[in-house]
Amino acid sequence: xxxxxxxxxxxxxSAFDALNHVRDGDMIVVPTGVGEPPTLLHALSQECRGFHDxxxxxxxxxxxxxxxxxxxxxxxxxxxxxxGGASRAGGQGGWCDFIPNYFSEIPLLIERGLxxxxxxxxxxxxxxxSGHFAxxxxxxxxxxxxxxxxxxxxxxxxxxxxxxxxxxVHISQVTALVESEDPIMEVGLPHIGPVQEAIGRLxxxxxxxxxxxxxxxxxxxxxxxxxxxxxxxxxxxxEMIGDGIxxxxxxxxxxxxxxxxxxxxxxATFALGSRRLYEFMHHNPMLEMHPSNFTNDPYIAGQNxxxxxxxxxxxxxLLGQCGSESIGHLPYSGTGGQVDFVRAANRSRGGKSFIVLxxxxxxxxxxRIVPTLSPGTHATTSKNDVNYVVTEWGVAQLRGKSAxxxxxxxxxxxxxxxxxxxxxxxxxxCVF
Numbered sequence: 001x002x003x004x005x006x007x008x009x010x011x012x013x014s015a016f017d018a019l020n021h022v023r024d025g026d027m028i029v030v031p032t033g034v035g036e037p038p039t040l041l042h043a044l045s046q047e048c049r050g051f052h053d054x055x056x057x058x059x060x061x062x063x064x065x066x067x068x069x070x071x072x073x074x075x076x077x078x079x080x081x082x083x084g085g086a087s088r089a090g091g092q093g094g095w096c097d098f099i100p101n102y103f104s105e106i107p108l109l110i111e112r113g114l115x116x117x118x119x120x121x122x123x124x125x126x127x128x129x130s131g132h133f134a135x136x137x138x139x140x141x142x143x144x145x146x147x148x149x150x151x152x153x154x155x156x157x158x159x160x161x162x163x164x165x166x167x168x169v170h171i172s173q174v175t176a177l178v179e180s181e182d183p184i185m186e187v188g189l190p191h192i193g194p195v196q197e198a199i200g201r202l203x204x205x206x207x208x209x210x211x212x213x214x215x216x217x218x219x220x221x222x223x224x225x226x227x228x229x230x231x232x233x234x235x236x237x238x239e240m241i242g243d244g245i246x247x248x249x250x251x252x253x254x255x256x257x258x259x260x261x262x263x264x265x266x267x268a269t270f271a272l273g274s275r276r277l278y279e280f281m282h283h284n285p286m287l288e289m290h291p292s293n294f295t296n297d298p299y300i301a302g303q304n305x306x307x308x309x310x311x312x313x314x315x316x317x318l319l320g321q322c323g324s325e326s327i328g329h330l331p332y333s334g335t336g337g338q339v340d341f342v343r344a345a346n347r348s349r350g351g352k353s354f355i356v357l358x359x360x361x362x363x364x365x366x367x368r369i370v371p372t373l374s375p376g377t378h379a380t381t382s383k384n385d386v387n388y389v390v391t392e393w394g395v396a397q398l399r400g401k402s403a404x405x406x407x408x409x410x411x412x413x414x415x416x417x418x419x420x421x422x423x424x425x426x427x428x429x430c431v432f
Contacts, residue, residue: 004131012177015043021151027116029145030058032270034185035138037155048076055079061086070095082334091331103337104296107144117145124154125162131171136163139289151175161281165288190219198392200224210258212304214238214341216311220356235259239337241268261303269295296340302347309341309353318407320398322381329376359391359415367418371425
């Protein structure tokens with residue numbers, strides 16, 4: 001019988017060796033964000049013309065690998081579960097695919113065979129004494145993909161933290177291993193201007209001590225975090241752990257003591273931050289990384305009392321419908337976990353969900369509060385789910401309100417320059 005180290009050595013090889021496990025027509029599943037394995041994906045890019053009809057499915061690609069080029073589409077193409085800077089041009093230009101989804105349900109799509117998972121390429125921590133690797137940077141849907149895939153290929157890197165939670169893959173589940181010592185990609189906190197700071201202040205006023213937080217991706221959610229350092233006994237149950245949350249821990253605002261689900265533990269499904277964050281995660285008993293069908297499931301997340309969700313949008317109409325993922329028909333991001341956590345906060349005892357956005361775009365020439373969503377807009381969070389909407393001009397609470405009351409509240413937080421136009425449109429639509 002082979003020892004764990006003998007199994008490891010037998011499966012270790014080059015990135016180009018690992019490509020032998022990919023077949024034409026395969027779907028390669030890759031973790032979220034910095035959980036993507038760059039050595040493997042650079043090799044795939046170099047050899048892409050040797051394949052036909054291979055897809056790479058991923059939320060929030062971080063690097064623009066060679067296979068993102070439009071000429072690679074017949075060979076290897078990106079299948080976005082959520083667009084970011086690396087994939088957005090391909091989504092808008094039509095040479096990257098798009099798979100609509102709720103983040104919480106991607107594991108279910110894989111488990112039921114609705115979304116293929118033929119091969120997994122993932123970044124992983126070094127192997128533990130028990131033969132386990134941690135997929136700590138992107139646990140998300142990748143654990144479900146590992147269970148279904150024909151081949152599991154790990155890029156093992158000593159800089160990847162080994163974390164607690166449901167994020168471990170045993171050497172016996174692994175088909176091939178590639179080693180890398182490159183630094184893990186770091187993502188800093190976004191620039192926060194006066195508008196973001198004003199929105200952050202308004203949201204922070206509604207967050208009580210003892211709340212459990214879900215912080216979405218973007219400048220405004222991070223601006224909220226910056227306003228919470230003087231809060232006490234906060235908890236974390238989120239999809240993304242980043243440097244903003246680390247700051248709250250270091251300030252003493254987060255201790256998870258009053259959480260009602262997994263008290264004493266922070267829970268997340270992917271990490272996006274600095275080297276300091278990744279070092280903080282390593283063997284930290286306060287943190288557990290779980291798949292997104294645990295972190296984002298509204299029923300599970302909603303078991304946290306005083307759950308607060310904070311997510312950004314691009315446009316909100318006078319009924320409260322959110323267009324958070326496209327500019328007209330052009331894709332910009334994706335649903336991600338926004339709807340999951342809005343619904344979770346609505347279920348939570350004392351929970352609050354916040355949709356945050358600046359009141360205007362394009363240097364103040366366009367209102368983000370609109371009579372109706374722009375034609376072609378991908379509707380994200382429905383009018384029935386949205387609770388609080390916040391701009392720099394105020395807070396509109398919508399649940400339980402009539403269409404007329406909603407329109408009045410939303411016009412009240414629109415930029416003053418656009419309020420007369422919005423009132424005229426509301427009158428024309430007979431909702432004012």
